Amino acid sequence: MNAKAGPTSLPEIDVEEFRKVVRSRRSIRRFTDDPIPEQVLEDCLELATLAPNSSNLQPWEFYVVQTPELKAKVAHACLGQNAAKSAAVLIVVVARPDSWRDHARQALKDWPEETMPPIVEKYYRKVAPIHYNQGPLGVLGLAKKAAGLAVGLTRPVPRGPYSHCEMKIWATKSTALAAQNLMLALRAHGFDSCPMEGFDECRVRKLIKLPAKGLVTMVVAAGRRAENGVYNRQYRFDQRQLVHYL
Template structure:
C-alpha cells in the first residue's frame, strides 16, 4: 500500500499588484504621528511575523512589545534618542535566541499536528538536531564537528556549521530577520509603517528587558502611522546587475 502523503495546495488568485504595492511602499520611516496602532492590528502583524520560514522550524525569535512608559522612555534613550524611536506608537525589540532550539525540538515532538509523529521527524528532533546544534562545553563538540566536516567534505557535500557560538548567532539571526521582514510588511499592509533600527546600546537594552544570557537583539522596530515628513529622502537602489547574477 502506498504511503499516504500530506498535501497543502497553494491558494489561487493572490493579487500580485497589491503585494507589490505593499513591498514598494514599505519605507524606513523616521517620524510618526501620534495615532496609536489598534491592538488587534498589532497582534495580527505579530502573528504574521511568526509564520516566517525558519531553520528546522525551531523558531529562534522573541518579540518584546514595550508597553511600560518608563521602559519605553529608557528604550528610546538606549536607541540614541532617534526620532524613529521617540515618535513611534510602538517599540518592538526583536530578539534571537541561540539555546531555545533544544526546548523547541522537544516541543515539536510533543505538539506535532497529526496523531502520529513520522519517524523521520522523530529521528530529526530526537537525535539529529542534537548533533547539528549542540556545541558542547567551551565549544568542544563544535570543534569535533568542524574536523569531521573538513574530512568528510573532501569526498561529498556536507553542512559546514554551525560549529561555534558565533555560528549559532548567525544561524539564529537569519531566521529572526525573515520574521522581522514579515512584521514590517504586515504593518504596511495594515496602513502603518516601521523603522528597523540598528543604532542602539545593546547592553542597555538587554539589561532593560532582563534578557537571558543567550539572547541578542537583532533590531529595535519603531512602528506607527507615517508622518508627512516621515521619509527623509527618496529611495536609492543600485543597478540590479550589481546584485543579480545568472550563472
C-alpha cells in the same frame, strides 16, 4: 493562531497588491500620535512568526514595548532617534541561539498531526541534538568541524554551525526573516516601521530583562507615518551589479 490547523488550498493572490506593500514600505523616521490597534499588532506579530526558519525551531522572541515610561527609556537607549521617540510601539526583535534544545522537544510534543513521520521524529530526537550542540567550551563543535572537513572531501556535507558564534549567526538569520514579515505586515495594515541597529545593546537588554544568551537583532519602531516621516527619496543600486545569473 491554531497550530493544529490542516493544510488549505492556495488562495488567489494579486501580485500588484503585494508590490504596493513592498514598494511603499519605507524606513519611517517620524510617526504620528495614532496608536496601533491591539488586534492589528497581534496579527502583525502572528504573521511575523510565520516566517521561514531553520528546522522550524523558531529561534526568536519579540518584546513589545508599549508602556510610555519604558518606551521612553528604550528610545533613549536607541540614541534618541526620532523614529524611536515618536513610535507608537517599539518591538525588540531577539534571536535566541540557545532555545533550539527546548524547541526541538516542543516540536515533538506539539506536532500538529496525529502521526509524526519517522524521519521528522528522528531529526528532532537524534539529529538536532548533535547538529546544534556545540558541547562544553565548543569542543563538540570543533570535532564536528574536523569530521565535516574530512567527509566533505568526497561528498557534500552541512558546514556548521560549528561554534557558539556560528549559532548566533544561525539564529539571527531566521530572526531577520521574521522581522521582515513583521514590517511588511505593518505596511499591509496601513502602518509603518523603522528597523534600527543604532542602539546601546547593553541598555536595551537590561531594560527588557533579556536572558543572558538572547541577542538583540534590531529594534523596530512602529506606528503611522507622519507627513515628514520619510527623509529622502528611495534608491537602490543597479540590479545588474548585485544579481548574478549563472
